[in-house]
Amino acid sequence: MRTWPSAGRVNPLSSTDTTDAAAEAESGAVVETDAAREAVLAELIERLGDAVLGSHIRPGDDLWVRIDRTAWREAAEAVKAMGFTFFDYVSAIDWLPSPFGRDMDAQEDLVVSGAEPKEPAPIVQGYAGGDTRFQVIAHVYSIATATGIHLKADVPDDDLSLPTWSGVFAGANWHERETREMFGITFDGHPNLINMYLPTDFQGFPLRKDFPLLARRVRPWPGIVDVEPMPGAADSEEGDAE
């Protein structure tokens, strides 16, 4: 991979509050530690104590913190008090690998080609770890330091609920409605948890991995008939044609 002279360059028009990591990046050295984000993490641990379950720092770039779900609202208040006043979004991730085999194949194609559906892979959570299938993720910014925090919380299958953020960040209201609608995760204390997009009587939660994308299940993938042969597989394809 070539590295261009512009790699890791710092914008000279940035505010004076640039982080140490950004200054290190300017020198062209590989950033290994990120003092600013570690300080943020340390303060968050100090405020929340044992509720911080895991963390991940990508130096000079981003910070992920996993919070115990009982302290989810306290976490919002803590980050707001720490200057992270810009609310970005709340959403969720369903870590269940898709039970419908390889995602690029429609079920119809599997039947035609006679391929076996793949064995479901185990659930592997991303950065900052996790124990449950569903995780709620939120992002907040600090305008003063131009840094953001990704907050995650595990939501167990038997009780898909979380305290609401709408009392702390008013913008969370709509995001939580969307998350409830798409993943079925309810937010305790939310003032108006009704559907945003779907009809009121819609059954199921579309963004869950076990909710099939019907168009892909019943219709052959049109690109599959005129697909270019993959490199390496070209010989066998031509042999078949003859």
Place this chain on the structure above:
Amino acid sequence: MTAVSDPSQLSDLVAEATDTRVNLDFESEGMTLNMGPQHPATHGTLRIVAKLDGEQVISAEPICGYMHRGYEKIVEVRSYPQINALINRIDWLGSFANEVPFILAAEKLMGVEAPPRAQWIRTILFEMSRVANISLFLGDFGLQLGGMTAGFYAFRDREHVLNMIESATGGRFHPNFDRIGGLKDDLPKGWIADSHVAMDKLLAFCDEMEDLLVGNEIFQSRTRGIGVIPADIALNYGLSGANLRASGVDWDLRRDGCPPGLVYDQADWKVWTHPDGDCFARTWVRLQETREAAKIVKQLLDTIPAGPVMAKVPRIIKVPEGEAYVATENPLGEMGYYIVSKGELVPFRVKIRSASFNNISIVPWVARGAYVPDLISILGSLYFILGDIDR
């Protein structure tokens, strides 16, 4: 009201929804006015259910979902280059700007960086999308407030930018030009000189709009002091872009959080803010932003470096396992993609953080106590695109 797991609660909600389908519903304590889904001020199909007391709005609730296309689900079965064509349609007035944060997020996970020439052209096209997008806003907002002329001028002059985007990318509205590792093609011959001319025309258009619309007394009386949003409320709701800067918050991702791959530091430009936070401030900030964008384009056109426009990337794109969030300052505000990759051809999960969704969620707050005609000013000045709300 809390969760809708309770069936009796659900039936209440259904009854309420049925009620509001009636256009005018006289009640003893007031009236329910249904605006939309087809209204010139809604840029698509948004419905506002406003409860009125005389001329005053007691509560206004936007109803979205008329244009929900389920992008977050469909991208889970599309490869990265295919997604690029899809997400063009999120904010259809500044399409190229939708592609950039997604491509940058994928590049970040892959550890690829576009060559300098591609970064320059990306930034130029990004700013051209902004000019095309906001110049239409200026005309359209005038149209909504009763100034027809501004609308025609905006459609006329936006065409200069769209012509340049089309001649470079082949697509007038949906360029689909950005690629992981660079761009689809280099610029055509003579494009740089033509773009200078087009940008000069747009700068003249801005001056014309300032005289015709922003300086107009009727326009000012319809917008000054209407729909004031204080800075802390704006941050609380996650307002971004010109809406946030019009509330006096000096925050622009182009300057403060520019992801690698865009070269805003190579041009001399300003971030404009306005202390008032009203409809006029939002319009004024956007007018200045159009000028700055045209200036950025003109400066970058003169300094495009030579070289390739595409880095070495594998022919079949597989993005390594990881998570990345990249956001850029799009014409409507902050647009970001949170990509979770499992190392396959398709992303595992993509959260699309679009600007209009947050920008319009403040409507119930800001419309309370406003008068019905002011509702049009507020909606118009918040400037949303329905595709950007519903995704």
